[in-house]
Amino acid sequence: MEPRCVECGFPIKTLFVQYSPGNIRLMRCENCKAVADEYIECEFMGSLWKSIFAFLLLDAYRSLLLKRNEGEWGSSMSFSSIVWTFEEIVVDVFVGNFVFFCIFLLSMRLMLNTSIQISRCKDILLAILVSSYFKIFLIATMVWEFPSSVIFIIDLFVLSSNTVALKG
Structure with missing residues (x-):
């Protein structure tokens, strides 16, 4: 074509x-x-932003599932407690992922003993986002009831997939 x-x-x-x-x-x-x-020029950045959004959305759903399994989420919650729970989830997702990426990039810099360029950071970010495709299995928890241990198994799959992606 x-x-x-x-x-x-x-x-x-x-x-x-x-x-x-x-x-x-x-x-x-x-x-x-x-x-x-x-x-x-915008095609790569558009797909990167969409991937980041999907990644964060699935991570927020993961946090919501964990809160629901801990018993902090119920049908008799007031509006203010629902808002507070969503604030906790948003902070958990953004701060948790920010700390993960900062620690990851810092450890790469220390282990490889080199500075990391911005273009290389984008490549690393894209590798982590794409290799986190196992998070898509969280959607199955919307349909079927699973124990909370399934969430941790999915986390292990995501971590192992990230390791393989960054190894290559």
């Missing part, structure tokens, strides 16, 4: 030239002289 200009639909050989990772030059259409596809 041949790429085409988004402005006039004229066939184009290539949409961009990559000089180095993260350094690209967008090509112009020979027919209308406009940039052939100005949104090509």
Whole structure:
């Protein structure tokens, strides 16, 4: 399938030239002289943001399941306690993941004894997000009742998958 200009639909050989990772030059259409596809730069960042959102959403659901299994979540809760529980979940998810990534990047820096570039951080973040696909099994807990130990088994699968992804 041949790429085409988004402005006039004229066939184009290539949409961009990559000089180095993260350094690209967008090509112009020979027919209308406009940039052939100005949104090509946004595709990676859009998928990264969607992956981060799905990752955090599944992590929040995991925290909610743990709170429900601990008995902190019930049908007779007041509105203020529901709001307080959701605040706890949001703080738990964001602070927990921030600490995880900071400790991970710091330990990589200390073990490898090098500085980590921003482009490398994006690659590491994407590897962790994609390798956390086992979190999708949390959706099954919406349909079937599972003991809370299943959540920890899923966490072990996610951690082992992250390890394999970062090893390569």
